[in-house]
Structures are given as structure tokens and as C-alpha cells.
Amino acid sequence: MLPNAESLIGKPVPQVTFKARPDNQWRDITSDELFKGKKVVVFALPGAYTPTCSTSHLPRYNELAPLLRRNGVDDIICISVNDAFVMNEWKGGQEAENITMIPDGNGDFTAGMGLLVDKRALGFGQRSWRYSMLVKDGIIDRIFIEPDKEGDPFEVSDADTMLRHINPQATPPEPVVVFSKPGCPHCARAKAVLKARGIVFTDISQDHKITASVLRAVSGQMTWPQVFVGGTLIGNADAVEAHFAAPDAPAAKAEA
Structure with a gap:
């Protein structure tokens, strides 16, 4: 059972340590480092290289990232239950230079959000449900969780929905x-x-x-x-x- 979005608003993000490899060097990155004192957009997805994630979710956030920053966002973070090597390679292949990739390899952050789901039927093991959220100083200000139904719904966690929430008057750039x-x-x-x-x-x-x-x-x-x-x-x-x-x-x- 997925959590209700309203029940998460106003709560702090999970306090975890991510095992990341920025600049191809191992480094521990804490939740406080990512969120404390910042306005951050997070989008989470089932897996690197998967179809919707690669063709729609990540590319559109990368495209709208400069506009989101001009509207007060300090960082745009992609979180997936993948290891650091996979996330780094995926970022390079997608040319997603505007996105901070955060590997939640053990699923600690995702489990803390209550959004770790069983994808063993697909051979994926435990993965993240698809969602996005706006975090202000470590507190969830707004969260968009995809509906709990079969398949891989992609209806509300997209970059355009997040942009409209942050600034309804903002005009997305032409491709x-x-x-x-x-x-x-x-x-x-x-x-x-x-x-x-x-x-x-x-x-x-x-x-x-x-x-x-x-x-x-x-x-x-x-x-x-x-x-x-x-x-x-x-x-x-x-x-x-x-x-x-x-x-x-x-x-x-x-x-x-």
C-alpha cells in the first residue's frame, strides 16, 4: 500500500547516507548535505535505463532544470534504487548535466519514504515507486505520487507538473x-x-x-x-x- 501524498507533506525527508561516486571517487553524501537550507526538486523512478525513465522522466527534468533554477530551485535530484556506477553511466548517456544523480543502492531513502515496492516479478527486486517532490530545508513541501495501479504509471510526477506547482505563470522553453x-x-x-x-x-x-x-x-x-x-x-x-x-x-x- 502506497502512502497518501497528503500524509507526507510537512514531514522531514529520511536521514540516510548515500554511497555515491561524484567525479568517479567514492564519497558519502548525507541527506542534510542534499537538503538542508535548500529548495530542492526530487524525482524518483524505478530504474536507470528503463523506457519511461529514459525517454520522458529524466530528459524533461534535465530540459526544464535551468527554468526551475530561475524560479528559486537550488538543485534537481534524481533518486533511484541503483548503484553509483549505473547512475553515473546513465547520466552520461543521457547527457543529463543539469541533474544531480543520487544512487539509493540499498533502498534506505526510498524505504524511509514508504515508497519501496516489490518488482521481483520483473526481476528488478526492490525498487522505488515513481514520484516527485519539492523539499524546502529538508521538509517535504509538496509530493506527487503516481497512482497505485498496474504497470508503470506516469501521470503526475513529470517536470511540467512540478514547474506548474512552483510557478503557474512560467513558460516552458521550446525544444x-x-x-x-x-x-x-x-x-x-x-x-x-x-x-x-x-x-x-x-x-x-x-x-x-x-x-x-x-x-x-x-x-x-x-x-x-x-x-x-x-x-x-x-x-x-x-x-x-x-x-x-x-x-x-x-x-x-x-x-x-
Whole structure:
């Protein structure tokens, strides 16, 4: 039986010590280190590399992390009952540089939340139920627990729901895609503009079989880079600089 969300609001997070490997060095990280004196968003999920976790839950939190921080959040933490090696490799593969990965390998934190569930039927052992929460100075301010039903429901613990709770007026940024070429100085310049504004983007490099003919088919252009925002072609590095310098640029609005 999963706990009722309302019963957890106002309670402190479990006091545990996580066995983590930041910078590939073993280090004990306590709950106080993560939460004390901070406003933190946590999202917990059944397992690294699993479908919903990899295609939706983690990527969207990584995408919205800069906007969450601009709305007063100090850190965005992903917790899963996985070991530190798995969590680090998953973060690298997902390019989730905006997320703090915390391995709850023994399930101590998850059990303390009352959200450790039996997934032995899938060969997973004990895992976390999917949820998200806003923690202020170690106290649970709001928690969204997925409904207790078959499968892997993903209805309320998503990043957009959390953002709406924190700031209903916040406008999520449009997705940004950069078609780039290794060693291209103009590509580097365009990506630098995006990074300087804290804009999360997907870099589709020529290394991924994106040839000049593919680029022309997609954008109508043959020069690198070509940048899209929300499905709209912005263009090359000069166009990107001009677009994001404009006060009414869609991505600029997302910072409000």
C-alpha cells in the first residue's frame, strides 16, 4: 500500500547516507548535505535505463532544470534504487548535466519514504515507486505520487507538473535542436550562444550520419550549423545570435 501524498507533506525527508561516486571517487553524501537550507526538486523512478525513465522522466527534468533554477530551485535530484556506477553511466548517456544523480543502492531513502515496492516479478527486486517532490530545508513541501495501479504509471510526477506547482505563470522553453559538424567554428559559436543563455539543446552531429544531403532535406540549407526552435528553422550562427538577442524571442520569454 502506497502512502497518501497528503500524509507526507510537512514531514522531514529520511536521514540516510548515500554511497555515491561524484567525479568517479567514492564519497558519502548525507541527506542534510542534499537538503538542508535548500529548495530542492526530487524525482524518483524505478530504474536507470528503463523506457519511461529514459525517454520522458529524466530528459524533461534535465530540459526544464535551468527554468526551475530561475524560479528559486537550488538543485534537481534524481533518486533511484541503483548503484553509483549505473547512475553515473546513465547520466552520461543521457547527457543529463543539469541533474544531480543520487544512487539509493540499498533502498534506505526510498524505504524511509514508504515508497519501496516489490518488482521481483520483473526481476528488478526492490525498487522505488515513481514520484516527485519539492523539499524546502529538508521538509517535504509538496509530493506527487503516481497512482497505485498496474504497470508503470506516469501521470503526475513529470517536470511540467512540478514547474506548474512552483510557478503557474512560467513558460516552458521550446525544444531546441542544433545540426552541427565536428570542428566547425560557426557551430561552436551557435552552441556558445545557447549555453550562455542556459538553453538546453539537442546536438545532432554529423557523427550521427547527418550528411550534407540530410541537412539540406531537413532545413533547405547546406551550411553548418542549422538550428531549430520549437520546430521552426532559425538558421546559422548569425541567425541564432540575432534571434536570441531579440527581446521577444520565444526562448528568452521562457526565462521569465
